[in-house]
Amino acid sequence: MYFNKEHDLVRKAVRDFVNKEINPHVDQWEEEGIAPLHDIFKKMGELGFLGIRFDEKYGGEGLDYWYETIVLEECARIHCGGIPMAIAVQSNMATPALEQFGSEYIKETYLRPALKGDMVAAIAVTEPDAGSDVAALKSFAKKEGGHYILNGSKTYITNGLQADFLTLLARTSDDPGYHSFSLFVVPTDLKGFSVSKKLDKLGMRSSDTAELYFDNVKIPAENLIGVEGEGFIQQMQQFQHERFAVLPLSYVMIQEVIKETVEYLKGRIVFGKPLIKKQVLRHRLAHWLAQAETIQQLAYHIVRMKMAGQDVTREISMGKLLAGDLLNDVTSGCLQMYGGMGFMNEMRISRLFRDARLISIGGGASEVMSEIISKTSGF
Ligand SMILES: Cc1cc2nc3c(=O)[nH]c(=O)nc-3n(C[C@H](O)[C@H](O)[C@H](O)COP(=O)(O)OP(=O)(O)OC[C@H]3O[C@@H](n4cnc5c(N)ncnc54)[C@H](O)[C@@H]3O)c2cc1C
Structure with a gap:
């Protein structure tokens, strides 16, 4: 009723991929507490699964939300929760804002490689003192010339050990209210970035979760996503x-x-x-x-x-x-x-x-x- 033959073909392709490339390795990845995301995402990117509903102009498949739903439904057949979560971070958590608000530069430099599986992404919002209350976050990015200088920490970050870039929310002003935050793309090869801890968890064990630290990280100003102050x-x-x-x-x-x-x-x-x-x-x-x-x-x-x-x-x-x-x-x-x-x-x-x-x-x-x-x- 909702799905036609083309949908069925995509469903079969994702299901085959899960059965062949993911499920046989899940026990090992659960044991190791991490999965080879660059390898998994590269294969998924080549098959078009990561960017199925994103614009073709930026490496997506240009299909609609029904197709996205199919990919997610089939990922739910993976024999654990950790790998579907890592995949969803890449396709549904860390990249939508890049497409919706990002500049051409951001889309070309980060969104396209993420959708193609050439870069692993993570979403960095939560902090030790700010989870449910997102507006309590303290990480601060101070504008200095052509850069923002980021200081602070993030915790519970999925894919945090392997990410090539973080989609990160930080304060850019001390003013109260919701217009004091900005979203950035923070490449993890910048000086001053470090993974302070790999976290040990009750479940989702094949997904790596990290505590991250930022010590005067110089983010190029062009890595601001959208409008300064509108990140929240x-x-x-x-x-x-x-x-x-x-x-x-x-x-x-x-x-x-x-x-x-x-x-x-x-x-x-x-x-x-x-x-x-x-x-x-x-x-x-x-x-x-x-x-x-x-x-x-x-x-x-x-x-x-x-x-x-x-x-x-x-x-x-x-x-x-x-x-x-x-x-x-x-x-x-x-x-x-x-x-x-x-x-x-x-x-x-x-x-x-x-x-x-x-x-x-x-x-x-x-x-x-x-x-x-x-x-x-x-x-
Ligand atoms: C395995 C794992 C992976 C994660 N991955 C990411 C990630 O990739 N990126 C990221 O940014 N974050 C990530 N998180 C963080 C996650 O989103 C937060 O843990 C979550 O938002 C809750 O925040 P908190 O842990 O600070 O709990 P708190 O904010 O301290 O809340 C504790 C509890 O209080 C209760 N509570 C909260 N608000 C209310 C309310 N208004 N009324 C009544 N009760 C309330 C809830 O039961 C809540 O669970 C991850 C967390 C885990 C455990």
């Missing part, structure tokens, strides 16, 4: 691409987890019968499937709204809130149905249970989503 507003818009990605990544992961759990329950004999015969379990699974379907339909509604040029902040916030909570419920509930087996690291459910925990925290916690929903609903 630009980043709020970029967040919509990030948060939308959570929906397809979650509802497909939920559907896959349920499918695998059903197979396990069919074969697990307890009290003389397969566990799937227990109505209480079947009904829980059915309920979750129904909830996943509503999130999927909300995502498709959002795609239609985006294609019609409408503001989707409220709907995306609703979708991220529901998706994060449901993914947590389903991975935890399915793990319960596996019994002791679900607690074993060899089982994918135990990994996804750990990975899922991030979704209602990262990129705007569930409580922050609820705040946006209530504000945009007038209370």
Whole structure:
């Protein structure tokens, strides 16, 4: 109903890529706590998956948000959360602002190589004292001649160990309010930049997460994205691409987890019968499937709204809130149905249970989503 033969071809291409180039290596990357992003992104860039909805002029495929949704849905079939997250950083978190607000120079120098997979990108917003409250961030970029001098630190930065550039939000003025911030492209080979720590995490283990430090980093003025002082507003818009990605990544992961759990329950004999015969379990699974379907339909509604040029902040916030909570419920509930087996690291459910925990925290916690929903609903 939503997808035609051309969509199906792209879906198959992404699925084949995931099965051939990613899934066979996931266990190793999870073990190592990092994945070879330059290699993965180069292959994805060549196939056009990273920039599928971006302008062809800047290395994208010039397709629409339906195609982006397909790529995300298929990435959700990766056997962990860490790699889909790293990919989404490249396509939905660190690059949309470059396309929307960046100069020709920025698009040619950073956006094109990122979409082609020649550069790894990261999004650097969060700081030790500023997560949910983005406006509390302290990193400061002071204009001096043809440069901005950046001092400060960022934390929990995905792809932070491997990134060639950061899309970074910093203060450019001490004035109160939301017009004191600017977005920059910060190449990581600039003097004064350092990775201060690789962070050890509960889940998303194949995704590298870093604490970053900036000591008088001289950012060329042409690396300012858009208008000085408008970075906060630009980043709020970029967040919509990030948060939308959570929906397809979650509802497909939920559907896959349920499918695998059903197979396990069919074969697990307890009290003389397969566990799937227990109505209480079947009904829980059915309920979750129904909830996943509503999130999927909300995502498709959002795609239609985006294609019609409408503001989707409220709907995306609703979708991220529901998706994060449901993914947590389903991975935890399915793990319960596996019994002791679900607690074993060899089982994918135990990994996804750990990975899922991030979704209602990262990129705007569930409580922050609820705040946006209530504000945009007038209370
Ligand atoms: C694995 C991982 C990867 C990440 N990747 C990136 C990245 O690539 N780039 C980046 O910039 N950041 C990244 N983050 C940071 C992430 O976006 C933040 O952790 C998140 O926004 C929450 O901020 P915080 O951790 O400072 O929590 P806090 O702001 O301290 O909030 C703590 C908790 O308080 C509650 N809370 C917050 N606000 C409210 C409210 N208004 N009302 C009620 N309760 C509230 C929520 O439950 C929240 O989880 C990552 C984080 C993790 C863990």
